[in-house]
Amino acid sequence: MRSASWPSSGAASLIALVLVALISLLIAAKLGGSLSEYFGQPAVLGELLAGIALGALPLAGVHSFTFVAHDPVVTVLAELGVILLLFEVGLSTRLADLMKVGGSAFLVATVGVVVPMLLGYLAGWWLLPASHPFVPLFLGASLCATSVGITARVLKDMDRVQTAEGQIILGAAVIDDVMGLLVLAVLVGLVGGSTTSTGLTAATVTAKAVGFIVGSLVLGRWLAPTAFGVVSRLHGKGVVFTFALVTCFVFAWLANLVDLAPIVGAFAAGLVLEGVPFDRLLPEGDRLEDLLLPLSTVLVPIFFVHMGLQVNLSELAGGSILLALVLTGAAIVGKQACALAVVTRDADRLTVGLGMIPRGEVGLIFAGMGLNLKVGGKPLLGAGEFAALVAMVLLTTVLTPPLLRWHLAHVPTQRLS
């Protein structure tokens, strides 16, 4: 009664490590989430804090779980979790609704990139006057991209995906990802010193990303009903459900191929499959959303605990508290400017502003790049600037769930019809 593992073989120790990781992440997720809900807070806040607590164990001398944060298998499982989350959110989004708020989404995304970048630049210029001119630019860029996972989770848990505000945030997040690519291309080009190729790269990057989004939606909506009609005629259990997941994975992979986040692809897959009549294709009584639920119940919280685990509290030491607070303020205020860009009638502006706050891993990735990029032989960002960016990411990520929940409790749910 043996599977691929055997005493002290490599596979056996690998599965043991992953089992320990899954056990600790799942227990942390459910205890954290449960405690958080007990205090009237969103489960996702508890999951993040549980992750941060697990990540801080080495500070208390416990190193047994250190591997969990960086284990590739766990990282991939967490990534699959957020892919599933955005797939589910896409499935409950109608493309027509998203189009209806397209203008607002575009304006919100644009303002949400430009204003925080400007404020971040000014903060750097003010507090780090002696630094290389690229430093304020990098700080600004770190503030521009939204990490939509947190907000999508709160919207989904509070059943607000199908509101005008929900749709604006999701649409803006997709556009934001394309703009983030653009900012990255320009920035890397600038640091590299070439301006002609930078323009070309930026144009290519944008064309590929926009081409993927438009192409996948148009082709997908056109082909998916026929394709799933064929698939539903195959023999065997769970064929339609499996091919729905395969579609999600294919779109996530294609998005990754054009340098977009896999979750943008998963969201697009959801939008595409929303148009497939699964109620007729799945066995009697099954709904695609219900079949996905057990998968996402396990994998989605793993993503958020894992996100919390990435926070290294010791990195906060030695950071300038003033710089951290100013950057956090710039990050929050900058995204509130988005609220002013909402042109959809009856949409609640503050919900959109609050929903755009989290920076999540994006800011961390920018910060990490700043640590690695060298200008004149020296790292672009010092340990102090890096710590301030980490604090900004932590604060924006952890503040959003309670703020959004508190505010949404006062806003009536108005579904788009």
Next chain:
Amino acid sequence: MRSASWPSSGAASLIALVLVALISLLIAAKLGGSLSEYFGQPAVLGELLAGIALGALPLAGVHSFTFVAHDPVVTVLAELGVILLLFEVGLSTRLADLMKVGGSAFLVATVGVVVPMLLGYLAGWWLLPASHPFVPLFLGASLCATSVGITARVLKDMDRVQTAEGQIILGAAVIDDVMGLLVLAVLVGLVGGSTTSTGLTAATVTAKAVGFIVGSLVLGRWLAPTAFGVVSRLHGKGVVFTFALVTCFVFAWLANLVDLAPIVGAFAAGLVLEGVPFDRLLPEGDRLEDLLLPLSTVLVPIFFVHMGLQVNLSELAGGSILLALVLTGAAIVGKQACALAVVTRDADRLTVGLGMIPRGEVGLIFAGMGLNLKVGGKPLLGAGEFAALVAMVLLTTVLTPPLLRWHLAHVPTQRLS
């Protein structure tokens, strides 16, 4: 809208690889399974053959999927698949039923270890007279352990888990795993040349394994209802379901800790949780089995395609066809002797004999060890003996699903009451 991945970062390329692997494994699984069912064969046969076909692509010059067979993330996902399968099988097994056939299970396991070992030894002694005395011993040992995944899958798909034959096979497989450990300990001790420590090791190994099985069942059955009563009072979605999975993972990990296969632990977890009244603890209308279904629908076929992928057809080249056929015959005939050991009244003997045939990865692992162990400076097994063992594993694994399905179609289902 970005998650942990970013253009050309390590995480981005890792998730891309895993997505490609999942896409190809899932499509192969569903096409293979569907085609197999179309021809009246079990889905698992099609999944195995699809895996073998994918694994043979390099022979046709296509190397794009070579990484799938050995990617650690995919390996772990496959392993989680078979863990879930045995957990499900355990959940639909009543401990009382298993006890009822305990005598048969023990005899079947014992005969199923001793007779194939003896036949394998004789085959080696007859066909390889000039080889080191350890070689026939190793060939014999490679024939002794049953790989229960295949049979469990066929029994589950044909709804025969709860029959006397099903219970005998499952019980025998657990006992078989303990005996396999014993054989391994003795063999490694013999090759190492120490006989006193071998006896001690064998005793320790057995005591730990038996201690885990008895201890986990007794403690688990006693504590689980209370523990899940507490867990069900926690806030939040999917808490009870998640803790059921956590229990499965904890047992799998503990089993691995005492050198048993993780699936023995998962099966034990299922047996323990079968005694928990989930119909009262889960939200209205949810059944634990139904919640597990979407997870297992995706992960279980991944295990079997992945198992097929491990077959390297080029390893068959250069093997002695006679040795391969004799070993396969010994493997099949040896396990049919088990049928004679069934003492339970009304149990179908041939079902038990056929169900014990598959050797799966276990034989491969023994064969691999034989390739690595050196006796007098030379590898214990040559390429020819290794190839013959691979052929034996392939044939026993692939023949079982159709044989078992064909036979079960003529045997009435008699549930244990």
